[in-house]
Amino acid sequence: MQSYRVQPASVVKGRVRVPGDKSISHRSIMLGGIASGRTEVRGFLASADCLATLEAFRAMGVQVDRHDETSLTVHGRGLHGLRAPGQVLDMGNAGTAIRLSMGLLAGQRFESTLTGDSSLRSRPMERVAKPLRSMGANILTTEGKPPVTVRPSAGLRGIEYALPVASAQVKSAILLAGLYAQGQTTVTEPAPTRDHTERMLRGFGLSVDTDGPRVRLTGGQALQGAQVQVPGDISSAAFFLVAGCLAGAEGFVVENVGINPTRTGILDILSLMGAELRVHERPSQGGEPVADIELRRSSLKGIAVPESLVPLAIDELPVLFIAAAGASGETVFSGAAELRVKESDRLAVMADGLTRLGVPNELAPDGIRIEGGHRLKGGEIESHGDHRIAMAFTIASLLADGPIVARDTENVATSFPGFVATANGCGLDVLAG
Numbered sequence: 145m146q147s148y149r150v151q152p153a154s155v156v157k158g159r160v161r162v163p164g165d166k167s168i169s170h171r172s173i174m175l176g177g178i179a180s181g182r183t184e185v186r187g188f189l190a191s192a193d194c195l196a197t198l199e200a201f202r203a204m205g206v207q208v209d210r211h212d213e214t215s216l217t218v219h220g221r222g223l224h225g226l227r228a229p230g231q232v233l234d235m236g237n238a239g240t241a242i243r244l245s246m247g248l249l250a251g252q253r254f255e256s257t258l259t260g261d262s263s264l265r266s267r268p269m270e271r272v273a274k275p276l277r278s279m280g281a282n283i284l285t286t287e288g289k290p291p292v293t294v295r296p297s298a299g300l301r302g303i304e305y306a307l308p309v310a311s312a313q314v315k316s317a318i319l320l321a322g323l324y325a326q327g328q329t330t331v332t333e334p335a336p337t338r339d340h341t342e343r344m345l346r347g348f349g350l351s352v353d354t355d356g357p358r359v360r361l362t363g364g365q366a367l368q369g370a371q372v373q374v375p376g377d378i379s380s381a382a383f384f385l386v387a388g389c390l391a392g393a394e395g396f397v398v399e400n401v402g403i404n405p406t407r408t409g410i411l412d413i414l415s416l417m418g419a420e421l422r423v424h425e426r427p428s429q430g431g432e433p434v435a436d437i438e439l440r441r442s443s444l445k446g447i448a449v450p451e452s453l454v455p456l457a458i459d460e461l462p463v464l465f466i467a468a469a470g471a472s473g474e475t476v477f478s479g480a481a482e483l484r485v486k487e488s489d490r491l492a493v494m495a496d497g498l499t500r501l502g503v504p505n506e507l508a509p510d511g512i513r514i515e516g517g518h519r520l521k522g523g524e525i526e527s528h529g530d531h532r533i534a535m536a537f538t539i540a541s542l543l544a545d546g547p548i549v550a551r552d553t554e555n556v557a558t559s560f561p562g563f564v565a566t567a568n569g570c571g572l573d574v575l576a577g
């Protein structure tokens with residue numbers, strides 16, 4: 145089992161660039177695969193999660209030519225051109241891959257089975273299967289979890305669906321099934337979630353209406369291959385945004401970060417905590433706003449994090465807990481029960497790691513209270529195979545007096561290949577082994 149041994153560090157400097165956005169990279173393969181003509185993707189995230197999507201679509205007959213690590217061409221087969229995979233589709237660790245694919249596969253004329261690693265096989269799939277069934281889909285889960293089998297149905301019909309939880313994966317799965325449904329499909333969200341599916345569908349020539357919390361599309365529309373330029377992933381940038389607030393030297397910049405407003409909760413939360421950050425906007429890429437973000441060491445203070453910001457920072461919360469540990473006073477996160485069904489139970493796993501490093505905290509069913517402002521002691525933490533836990537505790541080395549050993553770090557490769565090199569390049573001291 146791979147671990148990181150992270151020595152205490154006191155400053156991060158220079159310019160950091162993170163790999164492409166995971167959510168957008170998955171979607172570029174999926175939409176490219178069912179479009180007519182070619183889709184050219186640049187800035188693709190060649191991580192284990194996105195490569196699982198790529199291989200799944202290859203198995204369904206989609207030709208994907210990889211030109212280099214981050215550039216590829218998807219030869220679309222049209223809305224009805226996918227073919228039966230002839231193998232179980234293994235989505236690895238990737239929740240986005242399996243849930244969005246369930247929606248897309250619900251409209252196919254062949255049967256498919258989707259599975260994943262032990263973490264993915266413990267994650268809830270009925271939240272997607274249920275609304276899809278009400279569209280007429282024929283889906284079997286294994287006690288609510290993967291493996292999931294999607295059988296051909298007699299035909300899908302559009303629905304109006306109010307999401308019970310704020311989830312872009314569920315919203316996107318329903319919209320993708322809606323492409324194959326008769327009539328209109330409408331999804332209403334309880335709070336805004338990432339809108340990459342809607343934006344990219346428009347980029348592929350579709351008409352998608354957004355009216356406040358409601359998204360609507362009409363089935364049967366054809367997608368046209370497009371150019372997709374993938375910006376840097378703000379969820380990967382998050383580790384260095386927090387590092388910059390804790391220990392940024394003058395001129396520390398995280399470059400080329402996607403700042404879609406449905407993803408920027410971390411910037412709002414850090415600003416409320418007193419972060420000195422400046423957003424330098426760049427020209428947008430592939431319908432997505434992008435910026436360089438400049439940060440410096442700031443006196444962070446504890447806050448009650450507004451619940452409205454939680455869905456907009458859902459994947460960044462683990463590293464924001466580290467920011468809270470470095471802030472003076474108490475920070476309270478609530479309305480974050482969704483963290484319990486991510487790649488690990490991120491509330492419990494983070495609370496355990498914080499406790500091991502001497503950070504007082506109190507867990508709640510839907511959040512955590514963290515008492516910040518103390519130096520951390522070194523120690524060993526368990527990542528539970530969760531990439532974002534491993535990376536969050538690497539950043540904690542900026543607050544620590546002794547080495548931190550993060551165990552079970554292989555899955556950092558699911559979202560951030562090159563993390564260790566990037567971290568060491570700006571002043572952290574990480575040894576992977």
Ligand code: S3P
Nearest residue numbers: 167240310311312313314458459
């Ligand atoms: C994602 C949506 C979020 C997020 C995940 C990626 C997406 O999941 O946590 O990492 O690409 O749509 P939920 O929809 O379960 O909140």
